[in-house]
Amino acid sequence: MIEIEEEVSPPRRALLVGVETGREGRWEIEDSLNELAQLARSAGLEVAGEEIFKRLRPHPATYIGKGSARGLASICRRDGVTEIIFNEDLSPAQLRNLEDAAGVEVRDRTELILVIFAQRARTREARLQVELAQLEYQLPRLGGAWRHLSRQKGGMLGTRDAGEKQIEIDRRLARNRIHSLKKEMERVRRQRSAQRKQRGQSGIPVVSIIGYTNSGKSTLLNALTEASVPAEDRLFATLDPVTRHTLLPSGRKILLSDTVGFIRGLPHHLVDAFRSTLEEVAEADLLLEVLDVSHRKVRERKAVVEEVLKELGAERTPMITVLNKIDLVRDPFLVRETAGRMEGAVPISARLGQGLDSLLEAIDRRLASGRRLYRLLIPQNRPDLVAALHREGRVEKIDYGPREIYLEVLIESRALGGARRYLLER
Numbered sequence: 001m002i003e004i005e006e007e008v009s010p011p012r013r014a015l016l017v018g019v020e021t022g023r024e025g026r027w028e029i030e031d032s033l034n035e036l037a038q039l040a041r042s043a044g045l046e047v048a049g050e051e052i053f054k055r056l057r058p059h060p061a062t063y064i065g066k067g068s069a070r071g072l073a074s075i076c077r078r079d080g081v082t083e084i085i086f087n088e089d090l091s092p093a094q095l096r097n098l099e100d101a102a103g104v105e106v107r108d109r110t111e112l113i114l115v116i117f118a119q120r121a122r123t124r125e126a127r128l129q130v131e132l133a134q135l136e137y138q139l140p141r142l143g144g145a146w147r148h149l150s151r152q153k154g155g156m157l158g159t160r161d162a163g164e165k166q167i168e169i170d171r172r173l174a175r176n177r178i179h180s181l182k183k184e185m186e187r188v189r190r191q192r193s194a195q196r197k198q199r200g201q202s203g204i205p206v207v208s209i210i211g212y213t214n215s216g217k218s219t220l221l222n223a224l225t226e227a228s229v230p231a232e233d234r235l236f237a238t239l240d241p242v243t244r245h246t247l248l249p250s251g252r253k254i255l256l257s258d259t260v261g262f263i264r265g266l267p268h269h270l271v272d273a274f275r276s277t278l279e280e281v282a283e284a285d286l287l288l289e290v291l292d293v294s295h296r297k298v299r300e301r302k303a304v305v306e307e308v309l310k311e312l313g314a315e316r317t318p319m320i321t322v323l324n325k326i327d328l329v330r331d332p333f334l335v336r337e338t339a340g341r342m343e344g345a346v347p348i349s350a351r352l353g354q355g356l357d358s359l360l361e362a363i364d365r366r367l368a369s370g371r372r373l374y375r376l377l378i379p380q381n382r383p384d385l386v387a388a389l390h391r392e393g394r395v396e397k398i399d400y401g402p403r404e405i406y407l408e409v410l411i412e413s414r415a416l417g418g419a420r421r422y423l424l425e426r
Contacts, residue, residue: 013080014040015072016050018087019064021057029087031297035264036087036109038214043116048079062097063090069101076104085112089265092141110137110267117270125188132181133269135174142170185273192279204245204392205367205412206255208281210309211290212301213261216324218242220290220350221258224360229258241280248364249357252392257284262308264301271311282314285414286366288359289321293338293347294328302342318370320362321345327352367412374416375424376407385419392417 018033029052037047051072053064062069063086072084083105084098090108098106107115114134121127209217218229225244243257257280271278281287289305291298302321309315321342326335327349339345346362348355373396378385380403389395393411416423 010082011046012044012082013048014045015048015075015079015081015084016040016087017064017072017084018050018052019058020052020054032087032264036085036112039109039112039116040085043112043119045083045085048081049075051075058088061094062101063088063094066101069098072098072102076102083107085109095141109265110269113263113267113270128181128184128188129270129273132178132185133267133273135178135181136269136273137267139171139174139178142167142174189275189279204253204255205285205415206243206257206280206283207286207288207363207367208257208259208284209288209290210259210281210305211261211288211322212292212305213263215261215290215292215301216350217258217261217290220288220322220324220348221256223350223353223356225256227258248360248367250364250368250394252364252367254363254367262305264304266308271308275312278312281309282312282317284314284317285370285412286363287314287317287319288363289319290324290350291321292325293323293335294325298323298338299341318366320359320366322359323347324350326354368410370412371410372413374409374411376409376419376422377424378405378407378419378422379403380405382422385417385422388417389419 016033016036018029018036020029033050033052037050040047053068055064059065075081076084081104084102084107086098086106086108088108089110090098090106095106095108114130114137117126117130118134121130209221211217221227221242221244222229225246227242227244229242241257241259243255245253246256247253259278259281260274287309289302291302291305295301306315309317321344323335323339323342323345326332326347329335335347339347344362346355346359348359350356371393376389380400386398386405386407389407389409389411392415393409395407395409397406397408399406
């Protein structure tokens with residue numbers, strides 16, 4: 001029997017390119033390229049190397065200058081590079097010119113992130129969101145796909161016109177698809193809004209876990225709820241939000257929701273496309289901002305997260321800062337120093353389960369601070385409402401009369417539910 005060996009595709013090798021313009025130091029460029037390397041590996045690429053160019057300002061045609069662009073071609077041939085990834089966002093013209101000069105595919109940071117999101121999308125909603133973001137990114141770049149028609153020597157009569165017509169057809173199809181996707185996403189947004197309204201009526205507080213990508217959000221959700229969400233050491237390991245119940249030390253039930261990770265320069269196409277998902281953050285009662293305390297740029301990453309929160313209109317939502325991965329910090333003083341700079345920060349290791357009791361107590365205290373004392377007179381035939389008040393609040397006083405039950409309850413307004421109509425004071 002003859003065994004047929006499967007053909008193994010050679011690894012895709014990427015050259016990473018950064019540009020130092022003087023606005024940032026060498027450390028910032030190297031940190032940024034390290035993150036780009038993580039993104040490339042998350043996309044399944046092998047990093048062949050990196051190049052840093054210095055320029056006072058970007059070159060309008062090639063970003064790095066024509067000579068530097070031609071120099072990339074020899075590096076690609078020498079190192080077997082199959083694509084080049086720029087750490088900066090490039091214009092359609094710059095992408096085309098760089099590909100002409102280097103002879104390999106060229107991507108920018110935004111396109112690489114879109115590729116990763118496309119690989120990670122599992123649910124129908126996530127796939128719709130990613131497709132919308134990709135089309136809006138690609139629409140102004142469609143012309144480059146037909147450049148080969150104008151390169152044919154001699155060519156057939158009308159070749160250029162045929163190419164131009166095809167470009168217009170492609171653009172029209174893309175615009176139609178974008179319009180269709182936006183209508184579909186609007187339906188998704190309304191469904192999510194209805195679900196949030198239902199959760200609000202249940203009176204169970206919603207706590208959203210947010211943070212920089214790969215800070216340990218899914219690991220924390222798993223540790224607090226046994227959710228079994230895949231938690232991998234790579235950027236954007238999960239895209240689809242996951243919500244689970246858990247109990248606080250007071251016995252109060254909450255909903256914990258994991259969200260897509262943030263990153264420096266998160267493409268606006270993605271923020272817009274994932275808005276229905278990210279709106280979960282703006283509607284939460286409390287945010288857990290998870291930071292990787294072992295990363296030396298932890299404060300800068302915190303600033304990135306809070307910038308995205310502003311864009312979502314969630315900057316005023318109550319928040320607890322969670323300093324994760326303390327097990328990776330050799331000097332405990334560094335953890336204490338970082339916590340001292342961030343009021344109310346809770347140090348934990350989600351992976352090892354350290355500090356989780358303190359975190360749950362902090363959540364309990366913060367949610368309780370939004371409670372106030374209400375006085376109610378509830379009919380005897382509504383024991384369900386009395387049970388709900390016991391479950392969602394703290395009953396300070398209860399007196400059973402012949403027809404009605406008098407209660408004094410420490411509870412949030414949103415958790416009153418159907419008992420609201422029996423308030424003695426409004």
